[in-house]
Amino acid sequence: MSHHIVELTDVTYTYPDRTEALRGLSVRITHGESVAIVGANGSGKTTLLSHLIGVLLPTSGTVNIGGYPVTKQTLPHVRRAVGMVFQNSDDQLFMPTVYDDVAFGPLNLGFPPAEVDARVTAALNTVGAWPLKDRTPYRLSGGQKRAVAIAAVIAMDPSILVMDEPTAGLDPLARRQLINLLKTFTHTKIIATHDLDLVLDLCPRTVVIGAGTVLADGPTLDVFNNQDLLNQAHLEKPFRMQGCPVCCPS
Numbered sequence: 001m002s003h004h005i006v007e008l009t010d011v012t013y014t015y016p017d018r019t020e021a022l023r024g025l026s027v028r029i030t031h032g033e034s035v036a037i038v039g040a041n042g043s044g045k046t047t048l049l050s051h052l053i054g055v056l057l058p059t060s061g062t063v064n065i066g067g068y069p070v071t072k073q074t075l076p077h078v079r080r081a082v083g084m085v086f087q088n089s090d091d092q093l094f095m096p097t098v099y100d101d102v103a104f105g106p107l108n109l110g111f112p113p114a115e116v117d118a119r120v121t122a123a124l125n126t127v128g129a130w131p132l133k134d135r136t137p138y139r140l141s142g143g144q145k146r147a148v149a150i151a152a153v154i155a156m157d158p159s160i161l162v163m164d165e166p167t168a169g170l171d172p173l174a175r176r177q178l179i180n181l182l183k184t185f186t187h188t189k190i191i192a193t194h195d196l197d198l199v200l201d202l203c204p205r206t207v208v209i210g211a212g213t214v215l216a217d218g219p220t221l222d223v224f225n226n227q228d229l230l231n232q233a234h235l236e237k238p239f240r241m242q243g244c245p246v247c248c249p250s
């Protein structure tokens with residue numbers, strides 16, 4: 001059996017309108033890795049993430065999570081193993097209170113009330129959102145919503161955390177707090193983002209995708225030092241690697 005917790009092999013996905021979003025894409029991820037998925041708008045990042053939670057099934061090729069192929073039959077297993085934090089937290093939070101939102105997943109998994117309560121308390125404390133437990137999610141700030149969405153996911157104790165643009169719309173302080181929080185998580189992390197400074201902080205490995213295929217897959221620093229590759233993928237070197245225009249002009 002493969003030791004990879006996530007294995008996409010030659011995955012092709014064509015939307016019903018015939019847009020070919022993924023074209024023969026293969027990626028293997030080992031337990032505990034933090035991997036960034038980067039690429040231009042429309043390169044296929046969200047389509048790829050949707051395959052990891054079984055929202056989309058490949059047109060051809062295979063997706064394996066924890067050794068199981070993702071199919072309609074294995075979806076309950078896949079949804080326990082993979083926690084997805086969506087780009088827009090409003091897509092994820094829909095209950096009257098923060099507490100109820102975080103309890104929703106564990107209740108659905110069938111845990112007894114005491115276990116649900118313990119999970120909600122632990123998850124909200126982990127993200128620093130316990131004081132918000134009685135608030136209405138849709139009235140929270142963007143940073144607070146993102147923290148609650150993450151709590152809702154970790155309350156289900158997934159082994160894999162998948163995130164789509166986790167820092168989008170956050171102010172610098174909220175962004176820094178989120179990065180510091182994610183650094184403490186030992187889950188396997190797969191993060192699709194345009195925030196390459198976040199990638200430098202969190203992901204030793206980066207997969208670059210373009211037009212639905214893997215353009216590069218390797219150590220993050222190697223990827224970010226390859227200017228031709230960055231140009232090809234419409235990416236800009238992270239701010240911290242650009243050098244100071246005053247003392248290091250090109």
Ligand SMILES: Nc1ncnc2c1ncn2[C@@H]1O[C@H](COP(=O)(O)OP(=O)(O)OP(=O)(O)O)[C@@H](O)[C@H]1O
Nearest residue numbers: 015017019021039040041042043044045046047048
């Ligand atoms: N529901 C859909 N129906 C048809 N085509 C779609 C659909 N969703 C996405 N696409 C197309 O699939 C391709 C990949 O889109 P995807 O959203 O996966 O890219 P992305 O890398 O996540 O982009 P972004 O960085 O802008 O979020 C694009 O050509 C897009 O227009």
